[in-house]
Amino acid sequence: MSHTIGKKIPLVDGAQKVTGRAVYIDDIVLPGKVMLIGKILRSPFAHAKIKKIDYSQAKKLKGVFAVATAKDSENRFGVLPITKDETAFAIDKVTFIGDQIAAVAATDEETAIKALDLIKVEYEELPPILKPEKSLAPISHPDQKIQPWSKYEGNIFKTVNQSFGDVEKALKKSAVIKNGKFSFNGVTHAFTEPMGVIASYGSDKKLTMWSSTQVPHYLHRALSEVMEMPMHRIKVIRPYVGGGFGGKSDPFPHEMAAAILSKKTGKPVKILFDRDEVFISNHGRHPTKTEMQMSATKDGEFTSLEIDALIDGGAWGSFGVITTYYNGVLSLGPYKIKNFNYSGNRVYTNKPASGAMRGHGAVNSRFAVETLIDEIAEDIGFDPCDLRIQNAYEPNSITANGFRITSCGIKECIEKVKTASNWDKKFKKMPYGKGIGIGCGFYISGSALPINWERMPQSTVHVKIDFDGGVTVHSLAAEIGQGSDTVLAQCVGEILKCDMSRIRIYSKNTDTAPIDLGSYSSRVTFMAGLAAKRAAEEIKKQILNAASRIMSSPVENLKLQNDQIIEPKTKSSISFNEAVREALHDSGALHGKGHYQAPNLNPGLPRVNELRGKESKKGAPMGGSHKGAAAGLSPSYSMGAYVCQLEVDPETGLVKVEKVWAAHDCGKALNPLAVEGQIEGCIHMGLGQALMESFDYNRNTGRIENPNLLDYRCIPPTMMPDVDVFMVESADPEGPFGAKEAGEGPILPILPAVANAIYDAVGIRLRNLPMTPEKIISAIAKKK
Known part of the structure; x- marks a missing residue:
């Protein structure tokens, strides 16, 4: 009999949080020490050379203890060792509006802000590159290169090309070929607590940092590199964190700035972001333009999938290498598709960087796949649920690109939501304006390659x-x-x-x-x-x-x-x-x-550890020997299926999501209370991206026009639908007590489920997110 596993156990830190006793970054007080306030001077231009910085007047201001610039540290850092392109402060030029130029430490916030106004920066403006298509083009002058250390031509950050099977041959035997062009705007994590940090460099020449971070270890490494200190002289402490969703999973320049200021002053320095700084600095979901083609036989067998993705990475690398791979490779599951072509380009632009966000790399492409499946089903006369079940993987399968699927509950997920939603009596049978739709998901339970x-x-x-x-x-x-x-x-x-x-x-x-x-x-x-x-x-x-x-x-x-x-x-x-x-x-x-430590998932294959460029005697944890084989490889994969029921007002374009039936294969729900919360949270976040959330960039300057929670609209609680959660427990043979992930994968099905339900309701296909009332009204008008 289980003692704790499978029980609805309240979070062990829940009482601290609900009683206000939990200590977050802004609550921290260091007894006996004067804590200085740090503020950051940011670039007003998206692209410009820095000709001169004069902070002499700022240093003279009473209450100012230090000013820091790139001269204090030019060492590069980044979450991925292969793409370290970030610095504490901009060196020689700025690459987006909000780029860090200098920072001050003062006795209070008012003095620090006054000091920023006294720093004079002389710029030479450069034309900003704001459209990702322009970043694909060769450059005609070195000034056009956003990141000069990029090894690719132009402003390309990463290119991925992968091919499995024979797509051309598959197309010849296909009865239906569906394709589409999809566009996804950038979105932010909208976590509750702004980013913040406290750094304290002591007389013992040791550095202690408190930071609202998801990755204390990676921050620890980055500080060692930037500060040129051994890791054993640096201590990173993570206080309570008010949400992250991927937005706090990089080491950031403001953390480096706090450390530099503290070392210069010998005093603790706190930097706490305003909300507009969060929007500028946290690495949200990548804006992406995707062309996709999918084919099937008349009997409903999926035969091929082709994806061409142009990914806007903004000014820095962040997790971008992984993003570029995930946009393609995670599209194959949970369906048996033997023939696959993927071309992905992540490019630099003069906008704030994009990075990891819940469902990292998989959300946008999953939307496209799932909507094309519904189009295929309609063309060949299949029920969308049945078509998915027919093509779904079984346990102990290998995908076309070498991913090993251990446990697999996708068919049970689809069947559960189909039955619970009364699908057969609703699909294509509801009054005009009311619809029902399905979407599925497939995601990793951690990366096999660290x-x-x-x-x-x-x-x-x-x-x-x-x-x-x-x-x-x-x-x-x-x-x-x-x-x-x-x-x-x-x-x-x-x-x-x-x-x-x-x-x-x-x-x-x-x-x-x-x-x-x-x-x-x-x-x-x-x-x-x-x-x-x-x-x-x-x-x-x-x-x-x-x-x-x-x-x-x-x-x-x-x-x-x-x-x-x-x-x-x-x-x-x-x-x-x-x-x-x-x-x-x-x-x-x-x-x-x-x-x-992740196992060598396919020990029978000879392979080269491409990332080190050497033969790996023990083998890397890869599923194949092709380039990029480790990207997306996981010891286990979660999967899920959602059915969404909604109503569309054809006059206003407003969408009311009435009910969601959500089934997620989490292997084993170690804590059903927490799993249910994760699924509902994913639905909330996914509905936001599907229906209203978007970064609004000024087309000429690259400035974010809605950097606050008033103008950047998230789904309010009143718009959350009723949700019935079904936990499918496929008992993964390698997970702890059979468990798999349940924190990110549950976001994937909701976006396409909404789109497919809108089609069932009013007969329009929307390929550009978010699906706003204006787009819906326009599409209905065009259909008429």
């Missing part, structure tokens, strides 16, 4: 037990509101069969926690969860050995149960604490260490 391409484990967890039986778990997996601390506690509690009140999680400090790569790519439950489980299993052995001595019974006859060790045959028992004390008498310490 960002730094090292053989070091991707997650390590330490567990220790105190003399009184208290269990302490040390991990650097970043709790950002998604519930990872709770999942780790559950994994440990399930193995030790102890009360959850015994367990404390310490996951905030790089000095005390072993390395974990952070919260991104839906990796924490799978990877850190397995590490925690293995650490607890080490301690379990020690406890049972101790109990065996006390009870004079073989270890194999004993079991942990409800804070006790029992011998079922004799019904004798001792308390958990008795066994712990005996174990401590024997060893002096009860420690367990567990780690996770």
Whole structure:
């Protein structure tokens, strides 16, 4: 019987948050220290040379302790080692409106803002490149190169070309070929807490940084490079984080600026963003233009898929290499498509950088795939649900590009939402203006290849037990509101069969926690969860050995149960604490260490570790030997299916989503309460991108015209539909207790489900997101 797994357990930090006791970055006070306020001077131009910076008057202002510019650190950094193109401050030229030019540290915010006004910068304006199509063209002058260290021609950041099977041959036997041009605007994460940081460089020449981050380890590395300090002299502490969704998964220039200012002043420096700075600085979803073609036989067999994506990366690299691959490779699942061509170009433009956002790299292309499937179904006379089931993968399958699918509950997901929504009585049978639509999803449970391409484990967890039986778990997996601390506690509690009140999680400090790569790519439950489980299993052995001595019974006859060790045959028992004390008498310490490292998923293939350019004797965790084979490769994949019912007002174009039936294959719901929350949160975020959210850029200057939560419209609570959640538990053979991800994949089905429902309601196909009332009215008018 399960002890903690599968139980609806409230988040372990929930009480701290709802009572206001949780300490976020802006709540931090350093006793006995004067904390300075840092503010950043930003570029008013999208593209310009910096001819001169004069901050002499700013330094003279009473209350100003320091001014920092690129002269204080020119070292480049970035979340991906292969594309380090960011610096603390702009060097020689600015590349987008909002680029960091200088920063000041002062006694208070008012003084800091006055100091910024006193900094004089002489610019030489350059024509901005704002359209991604222009970035594909060769440059005629060096000034047109946005990032001079890019190895590609023009302003191309990354090009990916992949081909599997024979698309041309497949097209010849296809009865239907559907294609379309799709356009996706950039969107932001809209997390509640603005980005913020505190840096404190002490007289001991050690740096401590508190940051609202998803990736303490990557920030730790970046600080070491920028500050030219060994990592053991830097400590990164993650306080409570008010949401991230990918927007806090890079090391950022403002974090470097705070560290530089603190070193210059010898005092702690706090930088807290205004909301408009968040919009400028956080790396939202990539604007993308996609051409897609999909084909099928008259019997409903998918025969080919072709994708050509132009991805607007803005001024920096961020996670862009991964984005470029994911736009293509994650489009294949969960369907059997043997023939596939993908061409993707991510380009630099003079706009704020794009990066990772919930469902990273997969949301836009999934929308296109799922809407084309509905078009194919209509042409060949298939029900959209049945067509998807017919083409869905089975467990233990290999995709055309070498991804290994272990557990696979996609068919059950589709069947559940089809039945629950009463699909057969509604599809194509509802009054004009009312419609129903389906969409599916497919996503990774962490990346099999770590960002730094090292053989070091991707997650390590330490567990220790105190003399009184208290269990302490040390991990650097970043709790950002998604519930990872709770999942780790559950994994440990399930193995030790102890009360959850015994367990404390310490996951905030790089000095005390072993390395974990952070919260991104839906990796924490799978990877850190397995590490925690293995650490607890080490301690379990020690406890049972101790109990065996006390009870004079073989270890194999004993079991942990409800804070006790029992011998079922004799019904004798001792308390958990008795066994712990005996174990401590024997060893002096009860420690367990567990780690996770992705397996070599296809050991039969000879392969070259392309990223190192060397033969890999042990093999890299890749599913194939082709270039880019590791991109999108995961130890396990989640999948899901949603049905959306909505009403469209043909006069106003307003869409009211009335109901969503959401089925997600999460392997095993370790905490159904948390899984349900993740699914509903994904639906909320997906509806925003589908219906209203968008960065509005000035076409001439590149300035974001709606950098606040008033003008940038998110879905309000009153627009959230009723949601029925179905957790499909396919019991993944490699996940912790059978679990897979449930934090990002659930966003994928909702966008196409809405689009397909709009078509069922009023007969129009919309290919450009968001699907605003204006676009809907225009499309209805054209149809008439």
